[in-house]
Amino acid sequence: MADTTNALVFYESDHLPVYYFPIGDVREEFLLPSKTTTEDPFKGTATHYSLNTGITLVEDAAWRYLDPVKGCPPISDYMSFTWSKMGHWFEEDEEIFVHARDPFRRIDCLPSSRRVQVILDGEQVADSRRGVFLFETGHPVRHYLPIADTRLDMFAPSRYISRCPYKGISSYYHVTTKAKRHENLVWYYPEPVHEAERIKGLVCFHHELVDKILVDGVEIPKEATAASSGYF
Incomplete structure (x- = not known):
């Protein structure tokens, strides 16, 4: 056109x-x-x-x-x-994807050896010192982790996808604990855009929807986002 x-x-x-x-x-x-x-x-x-x-x-x-x-x-x-x-x-x-890129927004993907633990329904579902912390203007810090450092046995592929102008197209996993099944709780970017190449294939948990995320043993405060009320 x-x-x-x-x-x-x-x-x-x-x-x-x-x-x-x-x-x-x-x-x-x-x-x-x-x-x-x-x-x-x-x-x-x-x-x-x-x-x-x-x-x-x-x-x-x-x-x-x-x-x-x-x-x-x-x-x-x-x-x-x-x-x-x-x-x-x-x-x-x-x-x-989604809209023209905002010239006043940026993302930074920083590798970190700090220990990241994710707790869901009282179970530890991830424990890693090989994460990449993603900082994005106007959003909480996201912790992307190697899938090998998660409870992959709890994961099931989802058909849901989402798009981001700054990272690309993301795919999702459902996570099932002993307590319940959590729909689309984890996402990853199989082929992110250039600026986000460091998170390729790494998985990220919705901080808003898990019990807690710990970094070096310290619980990270949750921030309210669209996911807080569940938008899937």
């Missing part, structure tokens, strides 16, 4: 970043004007477009601000697309 080396990354407070493409780099022959318009106090009136490839019709998949309000960056000659309505997005040859 679009291919450019001159995209704008539109960043607004409390919003995900959005790519805007120069109209000249958009396949306009696939665009169909829509009756839908939306209002934004900082950008103006958005005119929406559907996409018709001749095989697939996608309603209201793109939008454009033909006459942005005063103070808005000059985006009248640019168009954007609804991320979830497109099949794939790429930066150069690397596929990007």
Whole structure:
């Protein structure tokens, strides 16, 4: 639908970043004007477009601000697309997932020999000194561990997957203790993006959903996240 080396990354407070493409780099022959318009106090009136490839019709998949309000960056000659309505997005040859990457967010993957123990239903399900600690802006520290240092006999593969713009596509395991089965409690990245290569194949437990995680014998405080209430 679009291919450019001159995209704008539109960043607004409390919003995900959005790519805007120069109209000249958009396949306009696939665009169909829509009756839908939306209002934004900082950008103006958005005119929406559907996409018709001749095989697939996608309603209201793109939008454009033909006459942005005063103070808005000059985006009248640019168009954007609804991320979830497109099949794939790429930066150069690397596929990007979920949304455009936030220029103010970063991840750091640091190997650590500190002892990490994971306790679930009173049982120790992981014990490792070969972890990688992942620090991500706005998120709690995650402890990625070799699967050989976990109770793999408790694991069962899940069909669930999730996507992250900063790490890639993750797969999951269910974990069954003597007490109960915990759905999608553990995840891993079989083929992470370049910035997260150090966690390739390592597993991570939802800290919010286990009894506790200890690092060098000290319990790590839990932080509230979307997983705290169970979102699977």
